[in-house]
Each structure stands twice: as structure tokens, then as C-alpha cells.
Amino acid sequence: LNEDIPVFRINLGKVDILLSAADFSALVAESDFKMKGGSENSPPLLQHKGAEYECAHLDRYVDGLFPPGLTVPPCGESVAFLARPPEGPPCAFILQRSFEMLAFSPAEFKLPPMGIRAQLKKRGIYAFRFADGERIQVLINFSASKSAVANGDAHERIHRR
Amino acid sequence: MTSDELMDRLGDGRNAEPLPETEEKSERFFVFAMGDGLYALPPASIREIVSGLDIFPLPACPPYISGLINCHGIPHTVFDLRVLFSNERQGSDLFLILNLDNDSVAFACTEVKEIIEVPVSGLSRFAEKDGDALFFSSMIETLPTKVPVLSVPHILRKLETDLE
Numbered sequence: 001l002n003e004d005i006p007v008f009r010i011n012l013g014k015v016d017i018l019l020s021a022a023d024f025s026a027l028v029a030e031s032d033f034k035m036k037g038g039s040e041n042s043p044p045l046l047q048h049k050g051a052e053y054e055c056a057h058l059d060r061y062v063d064g065l066f067p068p069g070l071t072v073p074p075c076g077e078s079v080a081f082l083a084r085p086p087e088g089p090p091c092a093f094i095l096q097r098s099f100e101m102l103a104f105s106p107a108e109f110k111l112p113p114m115g116i117r118a119q120l121k122k123r124g125i126y127a128f129r130f131a132d133g134e135r136i137q138v139l140i141n142f143s144a145s146k147s148a149v150a151n152g153d154a155h156e157r158i159h160r161r
Numbered sequence: 162m163t164s165d166e167l168m169d170r171l172g173d174g175r176n177a178e179p180l181p182e183t184e185e186k187s188e189r190f191f192v193f194a195m196g197d198g199l200y201a202l203p204p205a206s207i208r209e210i211v212s213g214l215d216i217f218p219l220p221a222c223p224p225y226i227s228g229l230i231n232c233h234g235i236p237h238t239v240f241d242l243r244v245l246f247s248n249e250r251q252g253s254d255l256f257l258i259l260n261l262d263n264d265s266v267a268f269a270c271t272e273v274k275e276i277i278e279v280p281v282s283g284l285s286r287f288a289e290k291d292g293d294a295l296f297f298s299s300m301i302e303t304l305p306t307k308v309p310v311l312s313v314p315h316i317l318r319k320l321e322t323d324l325e
Contacts, residue, residue, distance in 0.1 A: 015217070065220040113229075113238040113265040115317060116222060119324045123221050130231045136217045 004103035008081075009137070010062075011098060013072035016137040017062055018129065021101060023083055023141070030078040033092075046080055046092040053082055053092035062140075065123060072097075104129060109139060185280045190301060192308060194272040196243045196251055201301055201310045202268075204276055208260040211267075216254075223323045230267055232258055237265040240316065245296070259313060266317070279303055284310075295319075 006021040028048050035055065038044030046053040058081070059074040074096035081093040109127040112120045120126075127139040190201040209232070216228040216239055225244040229236045237258065243249045256267040283303035296319070298312040 067218050070218060110234065110236050113236055115264045115266065115320055116219065116226070116238050116324070119221055120219070125220070128229070128236050130234060130236075134215070134231070136229070136231070 002106065004105055005109075006101060006103045007139070008099050009102050010058075010095065011072075012062060012066070012070070014070050014135075015066060016131070016135065018137050018139045019081070020139070024081045025084050026082040028080045028082060028092075030080075033080050046082075046094075048080070048082065048092075051090065053080075053090045055080075055092045055094060058093040058095045059097060061124075065125070065138075185282060187278045187280045188284065189276055189278050190308075190310060191276050192274040192301075192304075193257065193270045194274060195253075195268075195270050196247075196249055198243070198246070199274065199304070199306060199308045200242075200270075201277075201308050202257070202313070203310075206260055206313055207257050209258040210256070210273060211258060212255045214254060214256065223320065226320070227269060230256060232256070232265075232267065235265050237267045238320075239267045239269055240320075241269045242296075242311070242316070245316075245319070261313075264317070268311075277301075277304070 007018040008021055010017040010019070033046050033048040036045045036047055036052070038055075044055045046055045063071055076096055076098060078094050078096050079099075081095065082090065083093070084090045108129050110129065111117060111127055112125065124140045125138055126141050129137040129139065131137055189204055191204045191207055192199055192201045194200075211230075211232055214230040214232065216230055218228040219226060219238075222228075225241055227239040227241045227250075230239055231237075237256075239256065241251055241253075243251045251269055251271055253269045253271045255270050255273070257270055259266045259268065279301050280303070283301060285300045285302055287297060287299065296312055296315050297309040298315075299310045301308040301310065
């Protein structure tokens with residue numbers, strides 16, 4: 001129960017996003033997937049090894065969470081985080097920022113203050129971690145970013161590539 | 162000398178004359194500034210005063226929520242009450258950490274003033290139907306300017322309502 005939790009740390013500039021590695025089944029480089037479709041009414045699909053995944057753009061989701069100036073713009077090649085949630089169709093999250101894999105003790109994660117906890121959870125923010133006592137790291141639940149796409153909230157849908 | 166005799170000698174007050182009934186009760190208040198306004202809180206409602214912490218902005222919160230601070234490793238919601246009262250932002254890095262059982266909350270302020278003792282007659286109460294009772298529990302009338310006493314439950318309820 002006290003084993004370290006593997007996470008992907010995405011450096012957004014003044015803030016880090018943490019994604020639990022256990023939420024994802026695979027990471028795929030840009031050269032190994034294709035994009036298909038995508039319109040106002042339907043999400044684009046990511047194709048990889050014959051399977052299709054409903055696609056969301058993680059960069060736009062996090063840019064919608066934080067004010068301009070707190071985050072650096074996306075750069076570099078895209079990577080797709082693939083997920084097969086127990087409920088719902090397989091989905092993919094495109095990221096164009098650098099990231100690394102780390103592991104932290106569960107005790108290092110702090111829940112948001114009670115008064116705003118439910119509100120932040122709706123936006124996919126589940127916990128915080130303070131790195132070196134100063135830098136804030138935000139643990140987000142990937143499924144929240146998917147529902148944000150479905151609702152047209154926080155960011156736009158990814159366009160056909 | 163028995164312990165009772167010793168206590169009497171030390172003057173523990175057990176046999177002291179009762180206070181005359183005419184002596185007025187008083188309450189203590191912690192007075193602080195937010196911008197150019199003075200406000201007060203019961204001292205027991207403040208756990209700690211901290212300064213120099215960075216505020217991390219939070220998404221999807223009302224404008225009077227400045228963000229989050231890291232106080233001893235625990236995230237605290239920061240209220241800028243000047244935004245709520247007069248739509249002005251303070252830009253302060255001085256925080257009153259509230260003494261709450263089930264939440265972690267800080268009020269931003271610009272200056273800590275003093276702790277004062279106020280006779281009950283120097284406090285005006287608000288009626289529940291009074292609009293000012295929305296965020297204040299009483300008003301200190303004994304200082305050169307009237308100082309409102311913040312009602313923490315009402316302020317927290319405001320956030321709860323705004324987030325619904």
C-alpha cells in the first residue's frame with residue numbers, strides 16, 4: 001500500500017502536471033500513429049496497430065486550467081498516451097511537451113483544501129505535491145480531461161492532422 | 162503548610178471576593194489591515210501568521226480566491242477578501258492561517274495591527290436580516306474608526322454557494 005506511485009511528470013513551466021502511469025496502457029510516438037476525423041460533433045480518432053482510440057489534446061486541457069504566463073507553449077514531437085478505461089471506449093491523449101517518469105510516495109500527495117476539493121475534482125485536479133517545498137505539482141485524472149473534451153470545456157478538440 | 166494553605170498564600174483566587182456585578186464583560190479581537198481597511202477576528206480563529214509564500218493560481222474559482230499557498234506542506238485556499246468587499250486586489254504575501262477543523266484556509270492581509278480588548282458595550286451586533294451580517298458578525302465601535310469583525314462561517318458559506 002505504501003509503494004511509490006509511478007507518475008509521468010510534465011513540465012509546463014512554473015507548474016508540473018503529474019499523471020499516474022497506471023492510468024495508461026501504452027505510450028506511442030508520433031511516427032507510430034495516425035489521426036483520423038475530428039469535427040465539431042465527433043472527436044478525432046487515433047489509429048495505432050489497427051485499433052482506434054477517441055482522442056483528446058492534453059496540452060489544450062492543461063492550458064485551459066491555468067492562466068497564461070504560468071505555462072510554456074507546447075513544443076516538440078507528439079506522444080500519445082493510450083488508455084483502456086474499464087468503462088467507455090479506448091482513448092488517447094496527445095501531448096507535445098517534454099515529460100519524464102518518476103515515482104513518489106503516496107504520503108507526498110496532498111488533497112486540495114476541503115472547501116474547493118469538489119470543484120477542482122470536476123476539473124480533473126485530484127491532489128497536489130510540493131516539490132522541494134516550493135514548486136507545485138498537480139495530479140490530474142486523465143478521464144477528466146476526456147470529459148472536458150466531450151463538453152467542449154477547457155480546450156478545443158484536436159483538428160485533423 | 163497544607164496544600165490548601167499554600168494555595169491560599171499563593172492567591173489562587175478561590176477565596177477571592179467575587180467581581181462586582183457592575184464590571185462589564187469584554188471580548189478580545191485581533192485587528193489587521195486589508196488594503197486601507199481595518200478588520201478583526203477573534204484571536205482563537207487564527208492559528209498562525211505566515212508571510213513570503215508564493216500563491217499558486219487555481220482554475221475555476223471565484224475572483225476572491227487568489228489561489229493556493231503551501232503552508233508547512235499543506236495546501237491552503239487563499240481568500241483575498243478585499244476583492245469580495247470592494248473589488249480591489251491586495252497583492253499581499255501576508256496570510257492569516259485560520260484555525261479550522263475541516264478545511265485549510267488563509268486570509269490574505271497587508272498588515273497585522275494589534276490584539277485589543279473591547280467591552281461588550283463597544284460592540285454593535287448585526288441582525289440576521291441585516292445585509293452587513295453576510296460577512297461580519299459585529300462591529301467594534303471603540304476605535305477611532307469602526308472595525309468590522311469577520312464572520313468566518315459566513316465567508317466560507319459564500320464560497321460554498323458560489324461553487325455550487
